[in-house]
Amino acid sequence: MSRISDTHIEEVRTLTDIVDVVSDYVRLKKRGNNFIGLCPFHSEKTPSFNVNPGMGIFKCFGCGEGGDVFHFLERVEGLSFPETVRLLAEQVGVQLPEEDGLDEDTSEREAGYHALRFAARFYHDNLTKSDDGSVARAYLKERGFDAQSIRKFGVGYAPDSWDALLRAAETKNIGPDILAYAGLVVPRKERNGWYDRYRHRLMFPIFSHVGKVLGFGGRILRDEDTPKYINSPETKIYSKSRVLYGLYHGKNAMRHREEAVLVEGYTDVVSLYQAGVQHVVASSGTALTGEQVALLGRYVKTVVLLYDADAAGDRAALRAIDLILAAGLVPYAVQLPDGEDPDSFVRSRGGPAFDAYLRDHRQDFVAFMLAEAGKSGKMDTPEGRAAIQRAVLETLAKINDPLVRESYLRVAAGRMGLPDMQLRPLLEGIMKKRRSKDAHPASPARKSTVETPQNAGTVAPDEEALPAVDPAPPEKFLHFLMLDGGLPIIEYVMGHLAVDEFTSGPSRELAGELVRQYVSGAFDRERILGGAAGEGVRRLAAEVLTHLSEPSMNWERRQGISVPKLSDGPLEAAGSAMVLLRLKHVNRKLDRLQKELYRAQQTGAEMSHLLKEQAELLAWRRAIENREFLSTT
Ligand SMILES: [Zn+2]
Incomplete structure (x- = not known):
């Protein structure tokens, strides 16, 4: 070039x-x-x-x-x-000297992009300007697509011919080998030569997030034709698992709303966009992948799944929920009214009604899983209920942020009518198992994890190499109570706290050991003091058992929080210590936020999200002060 x-x-x-x-x-x-x-x-x-x-x-x-x-x-x-x-x-919009013609040093990739751009223009012109395109135009008109949407999404028409694209490309010096590289033509079986991959189809160009044409989805115009869609094959340019249809057009709306809606088809994306619901994408030609979710994570925090009310739709939604949670995003599921798809819904009721429906009918993943289980009758037997409980916990264990996980655990406990202390040890158990599996991969053939930076956040927070810090007094106090009181106190404390709420290092390790002992049903203090759980744990246990300091009285005086006292009895004292521990975490977050707010004020930066977060944390703090997390028992 x-x-x-x-x-x-x-x-x-x-x-x-x-x-x-x-x-x-x-x-x-x-x-x-x-x-x-x-x-x-x-x-x-x-x-x-x-x-x-x-x-x-x-x-x-x-x-x-x-x-x-x-x-x-x-x-x-x-x-x-x-x-x-x-x-x-x-x-x-800078016009560079056209790389017209394919000079020898033009890279193959560049040439491929060039061919795809050419094909998109060719199909689009065929749709909008040629007589051949009239059937497709009529079809689009009937479906209600307006000219602006057709132009915006570059919708086109592939003529009913074996070599229309081949011939048109030839006049522009684009050879069949490059068309093949781009997935646009197919080699003939019997003799030398090529033919057009797409014939008599409505063409949807698939854009990269920066607007390059990567491939196409071709839809039938005659009902008797099959398959309904032909998608571009995997090429060096087009990798299905990394591309989302509609991302390029919807990304600004997504960024603005911090939310994406995931639908199934190209036509759903276009018709929703046309109706003003622009934060919409579809995973074209493949089930949703982790890479696609990571791509969404660059723009949004929340992903709303629209799914079909059948078994296949449910399965796909469950899989998607796992992927979304693992990427640190928040999933919601929405089922449209019977017999409606996004396209039909938005055409009959309009964009604002669609938006309102999404807002009012979204289910968090716990509600979704329980509702699905209820429909299939799984909740009617004790075994079924236990299995569902297990499935919900498995999904919870995929959440990396302990605060988020904790709030979902409470949602799950509430929805299942169980105290969260009953679920927490089970959840810890699943997470432990998963972590040890990650640390010691079962099979050496496990493929090397080439992590994209976007999913690199899947490391559990306590796996991070944080310097061990001296645990706060409430933690030591809790350890004393558990080591002193055994199983009933361990059940009470670890039923309300997550292991990773303890300071990383010996304190967290001790909490983990106590949970393990609780799950196994046998409390063994000597084992801990004998050093079986590690030297740091041994030292901490010995320290709290011999030299216990009750948490500072300052708390009570300053904030009216009752200070744990041994004279209150172990359960009451443990409750007060847990409140202090949680308050410490929340206050630290609030302090950090306060600094951010101050900085934002100084610089005149956008503060609304910070204020929202602050309000949430303050509500969280009130709930802790009111001991709400202890009241389920
Ligand atoms: Zn860096």
Whole structure:
């Protein structure tokens, strides 16, 4: 390809907003003049990745990666420098000298993109301008698609011919080998040559999140034709598991609403978009994948699943829920009224009604699982109920954030009419097992985990290499009560607290050991004092048993919180200590938030999400102070 001149490169750089570009990969927050987020190049939990829009550069203080917008795209997309320039030029509307003709040094990939772009234009022109396209136009009209949507989504028509695309491409110097590389033509079986993959079909181009055509979904126009859809095959350009249909068009709405709606078909996406419901995507030609969910995680926190009310739909929804939770996002499930699909619903009732329906009929995953089980009669027998309970816990165990997991555990306990203390040890057990499985993979053939930075957050928080900190007085107090009181006190304490609410290191290890002993039904203090659970645990146990200090009186005086006293009896004292421990966690979060709010105030940055979080934490703190988490027993 002809070399891109420095003038053009500078023009592209000047017109490109680096924040816009990076926002396709990283959820950025404004911090003063900069933006910060979680680095896409290394795994981290607190943001050290900075973007400076004034200087047009990014810098990660965690791993050191940094540079300009071209370098960012080279790294994150694995593109060559000229490819990044062309990609950005297209987005900002800079006309580069057309790489018309395929010079020898044009990369195959570039040529493939070129062919796909050409094909999309060819199909679209056929739909909108040719006589051949009249059947398809009539079909779209009947389905209610307007001209604007057709243009926006680049909908097209593949003529009823074996070589219409081949011939048109030839006039533009695009050969069959490149068309084949792009998945557009198929080699003939009997003799040499090729034929068009798509014939007499409605064509939906599949765009990357930055708007490059990667492939197509071709839909039948005659009911007797099969299959209903032909999707592009996997190519070097199009990898189904990493692409979401509608993402390119919906990403701004998704970012704005912090939510995505997941539907099944291309036509659902287009008709919802047309009705003003724009935060919609479909996983085209494949069941939802972890990579697709990670892609959504760049833009949203919440994913609403629309599913069909049949067994296949339920299974798909359950699988999707697991993937969404594992990626740290929040899933909801919505079932449309009987006999409706998203397209028919939005056409008969309109976008605002659809939005309202999603809002009013969404179920959290616990409610969804229980409702499904109820429908199939599984909740009618004790064995069935136990199995469902187990399934819900297995799903809960996929949540990495302990606070989120805890709040869902309470939801689950409430919905199942059980005290959460009965569920918590079971949940801990599942998580323990999973962790030890992760630590010691059963099979050496386990494929090497090439983690994308987006799923790198799946490490359980206590697996992080945090320096061991001296546990707070309430923790030591609880350990004393459990070591002193044995199984009944362990049941009471560990029935209300999660193991990872204890400070990492010996304190958490001791809590884990006590839970294990509780589950096995045999309390064995000597084992712990003998060092069987580790030297740190032994030392801590010995310390609390011999030298116990009751948590500070300051709490009571300052906040009217009752301080755990041994004279209150072990259960009452344990309850007070648990309240103190939880308050400590929440107060730490509130302090951090206060600092963020202060900083946001100074810089005039967006604060609404911080205020919302603060309100939630304050409500959480009130609930703890009122001992609500203890009241289920
Ligand atoms: Zn980094």
